[in-house]
Amino acid sequence: MTVFEGNLQDTRDLKFAIVIARFNDLVVGKLLSACEDSLRRHGVAVGPDSHQVDYAWVPGSFEIPMVARQLALSGRYDAIVCLGAVIRGQTSHYDHVASEVAKGIQALAFQTGVPVTFGVLTTDTMQQAIERAGIKSNLGWEYGENAIEMATLTRKIRHLVAVRAVQPELPEQTPPSLLQ
Template sequence: MATNLKNLSDYNKSNVPSAANMKFGIVVSEWNEEITEALYQGAYNTLVLNGANPNNIIKKYVPGSFELTKGSKYMAECTDVDAVICLGCVIQGETPHFDFVCNGVTQGITQLNLDYNVPFIFGLLTTLDQQQALDRAGGKHGNKGDEAAVTAIKMVQMGRSLNR
């Protein structure tokens, strides 16, 4: 469903398990900091609202969105997190750089999900302009960070229910 048809912050709280006994890593791109910090705040607040202990939320920065995959791999290998939330923002410019970065991050996060027994959550905004990013980082379309946090909680619960 297109974001303009659904608010990223809307979710049925009764369908979200408690995050009380879960530990999360959040890897945040420093590039487009205004956007990525808003995404982080959304994710952090949603995790806590759903029972996560703030001491069980680890935040680490990477320089740009392309580095999200390696930073997230480090997070999974060097900590005991139950899920890694990858937050970044790529805004289209005048060169094909946008396409290469978006494709690389998408493929990288997909590969991490296949290689590890920890869910890696795709919280990358890929927008045509700054306003679209702002609209999806707490603006009129909600916050992709909220959606990423709910996804992380649900994926951890799914893994636990299957005795991963």
């Protein structure tokens, strides 16, 4: 049996894209700060001069999947973090946006094979969004960690597939540590 797990240590040569919605920037800005802090504390170079993190700003959460898909298709990124906040209002607009954003992000991960972290808060009230972006905890930190873990996990799996392609005689039970 082979067991695959990502980790939070092998970040030196990983490349990330963060897609950030401007709408509800009070909340999204806090998510971004925590996500960057998480990446930084795990060894990822973050900031304006970073060679490991690129940023794409979009008007709102609805636009996130399209831009994230273009970034994933570029082949430059090990993982993409999508940050936004959709807060229920007085109309059904919330239901449509929240649903389509979730479906779009999930679909692009399946279509491209690039891990995509769903960091779009969907809440009933602004207070709930603020609580999830800093007052009680900040989910942005988890979104950063999830991106690292998924990037390292998919890298290990891709490596195994590549090794098996050139060495098909390897037994199925070969531990991943022997394939590096």
